[in-house]
Amino acid sequence: MDMAIKMKNKRPTLQDVADLVGVTKMTVSRYLRTPDSVSAPLQEKISAALETLGYIPNRAPDILSKSKSHAIGVLLPSLTNQVFSEVIRGIESVLEPAGYQTMLAHYGYSKEAEESRIATLLSYSVDGLIISESYHTDRVRKMLAVAGIPVIEIMDSVSPPIEQAIGIDNQAAAYAMTECMIKRGRQKIVYFAARMDQRTLLKIRGYETAMTDHGLTPLCLKTHNASSFTMGANFLKEALAQQPDTDGIFCTNDDLAIGALYACQKSGIRIPEDVAIAGFHGHDISRAMVPLLATVITPREDMGRLAAEHLLSRLQGTPITQAVIELPFKIDIGESI
Amino acid sequence: MDMAIKMKNKRPTLQDVADLVGVTKMTVSRYLRTPDSVSAPLQEKISAALETLGYIPNRAPDILSKSKSHAIGVLLPSLTNQVFSEVIRGIESVLEPAGYQTMLAHYGYSKEAEESRIATLLSYSVDGLIISESYHTDRVRKMLAVAGIPVIEIMDSVSPPIEQAIGIDNQAAAYAMTECMIKRGRQKIVYFAARMDQRTLLKIRGYETAMTDHGLTPLCLKTHNASSFTMGANFLKEALAQQPDTDGIFCTNDDLAIGALYACQKSGIRIPEDVAIAGFHGHDISRAMVPLLATVITPREDMGRLAAEHLLSRLQGTPITQAVIELPFKIDIGESI
DNA sequence: CCATGATTTGTTACGAGTAACATTACCATA
DNA sequence: TATGGTAATGTTACTCGTAACAAATCATGG
Incomplete structure (x- = not known):
């Protein structure tokens, strides 16, 4: 048994199994798909041969002849962000039980990288694609059109989608949280933004609209870098420098908010008495911490x-x-605003 | 241009491009790999035809004939745990620039699922595998042997590995942290364990050894469920019920520790005066929070x-x-022990 | 203006599995 | 025992890109 393995240095094929049994590979192929289409004695022999050689099916011929891979491409801007880890989790929880393989890729918020990643995924003949972001280059759109596979865009509920989009209304969510803070008495709310991707831009617009709608002056601190707790702390310092009477902070995600909140705690700024802080997304930590973080x-x-x-x-x-x-979001005022 | 796309309902092949130019697909194939091996006028025509049809290479024939997919299988027990998100990040940061595609799968800590996931990944002819956990069934070992591709096990630095293992010494790490807490005066340290996978078992052993080495009595609270902040809070309640004079808590990961810490804060238990708390892994949040979490x-x-x-x-x-x-770990005493 | 070699393009076969069709084997009945 | 029908197995062709080999084309020098 072990000898049989070691004698061939390449993985066994259907032909190897067939040779061992003394039939054609077609018979083995039939056995694998419908065991009863093969005579009883052969069933046993083939089963034993499969076991002996440790045969593992090969999807390549199937992909080649039927252009069906049973794989789904998932393309996200980043893997660094917890948001996307949770999205992946959700996707996998459905694809895996359905017998689909996930092909994961990311493009670091770069449009050129997005093109090349999509080409790569398509080169593996993925049966479908889940991608994010709302804007795509013509080249990307053409590739997707030519590929002729179902494509779903996630994160934003912007229209019109390439085919179908599933997400939330980021602008409305940011508007709602800003308004909520204003209604609770905040006047000098600063927005902390990172990455500056499509979704962040929409959130900024929601924040700014809410501010001006209520006769207040928006102030947005921006970075193209990824968000982090440290970044939140740095933004806090900068906000207080630019606008010492800042009484509210709304962050593009929980990381920045938590970073700012801890920075406040360290420098004796009381939350929410002195400054209100709100985040975005509602990760588990924000739902457990003390004080509870206000978040979307x-x-x-x-x-x-x-x-x-x-x-x-x-x-x-x-x-x-x-x-x-369009999926619903929920404003949770927690204990920090 | 648009017409050409819509006329064929399946994705264009090299033959389609060749037909459009009036050459054989071999010529187009040559152009794609070494453009200068084709005459200048043809270069232009082929380039135009590729653009017109939106040709996307197809890896399937290559996988079929060369058994090389340029894809790497990554099999992890879970995607729910932040630890694995960060591992994936590290893997992708290397594979993507190298032109390799990541095929992600998880098996929910089930040995049977691990077998089937590995078979699936192998059926796509992955060029290599990164898997976790230290124990594998004979069936898994045989599949990997037959496949003849490089395999690397991560997370544990246990020996002997199938081929190669990269990880930390979980037992030594747990021993070190426990001893650290003991040296800082803790006597009644309780261990909070979740999932009960190989690594957790090793950590428990490290903790128990450290306790008995110092003449103390270990107490370990266990669950087979996933860890969470809520679970940490529940464990805290149970620990105090079972052993009211508990003065230290060591958790199998940061989630449990943070959950327990916040639960203490809510019920007025002072950290670290009344109870010391330590976690495991050192996620960003534990390095930013107030008080700073002691962690490995x-x-x-x-x-x-x-x-x-x-x-x-x-x-x-x-x-x-x-x-x-074996990679190094670091004990950070933070402000919670 | 043809031989020679270099350059460019074409032809054939292959990889692994399967659909479609072809053949063989076997049993029961007349 | 021949025949019909069915069950079991075999044969062929196909998927797409490319290696290996073959052929055609071209330029150059004698």
Whole structure:
């Protein structure tokens, strides 16, 4: 048994199994798919031979002849952000039980990288794609059109989508949280933004609109770098320098908010008495910490799950009934505003 | 241009491009790999045709004939745990620039699922595998042997590995932290364990050994469920019920520790005056929070990066020089012990 | 203006599995 | 025992890109 393995240095094929049994590979192929289509004595012999050689099916011929890989490409801007980890979790929770393999890729918020990543995923003949961001180059759109596979965009509920989008209304969410802070008496609210991707831009717009709608002056601190706790702390310092009477901080995500909050605690600034702080997304930590962080709770995992479910049903031929699926967000005022 | 796309409902092949130009697909194939091997006028025509049709290369024939996919399988027990997100990040940071595609899978800590996931990854002809956990079934070992591709195990530095392992000594790390707490005067330290996977078992052993080495009685609270902040809070309640004079808590990961810490804060238990709390891994949050969490800092991202680097060099033919690569951990006492 | 070699393009076969069609084996019945 | 029908197995062709070999084209020098 071990000898049989060591004698061939390449992985066994159906032909190897067939040779061992003394039949053609077609018979073995039949056995694998419908065991009863083969005579009883052969069933046993083939089963034993498969075991002996340790045969592992090979998807390549299938992909080649049927252009179906049973793999789904997932393309996200970053893996550094917890948001995307949770989205991946949601996607995998649906794809894996359905027998689909996830092909993961990221592009670091670069449009050129997005093009090349999509080409790569398509070169593996993925059966479908889940991508993020709302803006795509013509080249990307053309590749997707030519590929002729179902594509779902997640994160934003912006229209019009390439085919179908599942996400939240980031601008409305930012507007709602800003307004909530204003209604609770805050006047000098500063926005902390990082990455400056599409979604962040939408959130900024929501914040600025809410501020001006209430006759207040928006102030937005921006960085193209990734967000982090440290970045939140740095932004806090800068905000207080630029506008010493700052009484509210709204961050593009929880990381910045938590970083700012801890920085306040360290320098004796009371939350929320002196400064109100709000985050975005509602990660587990923000729902457990003391004080509880005010945040916009977004359904990250649901988004991934829903995207995967819709993709699968489209692979089964179900037509698109709703081009944009907008998921609800929830404002949680916690204890920090 | 648009017409050409819409007329064919399947993705264009090299033959389609060749037909459009009026040459054989071999010529187009040559152009794609070495453009100068084709005459100047053809270069232009082929380039234009590729653009017109939106040709995307197809890896399937290559995988079929050369059994090389340029894809690496990554199999982790879970995606729910932040630890693994960071490992994935490290892996991707190396694989992506090297032109390798990551095929992600997880198996929910189930040995049967691990077998089937590995079979799936192998069926895609992955060029190499990064897997975790230290124990594997015979079936898994046989599949890996037959597949004949490089395999790297991560997380634990246990020996002997299938081929090569990269990780930390979990038992020694747990021993070190426990001893550190004891030396700082703690006597009644309780261990909070979740998942009960290989690594957790090793950590428990480290903790118990340290306790008995110092003449103390270990007490370990266990759950097979995943860890969470809530679980940490529940464990705290149970620990105080079982052993009211508990003066130290050591958790199998930061989540439990943070959950327990916040639960203490809410019920007026002072950290570290009344109870010392320590976590494991040193996620960003534990390095930013107030009070700073005592934790074992582990190099998760480095582990992923290193695993990917070693895998790539082995794909280039470099032999294994070190079967077990043990990475250092660091005890950070923070402000919570 | 043709031979020679270099350059460019074409032809054939292959990889692993399977659909479609072809053949063989076997049993029961007339 | 021949025949029909069915069950079991075999044969061929196909998927797409490319290696290996073959052929055609071209330029150059004698």
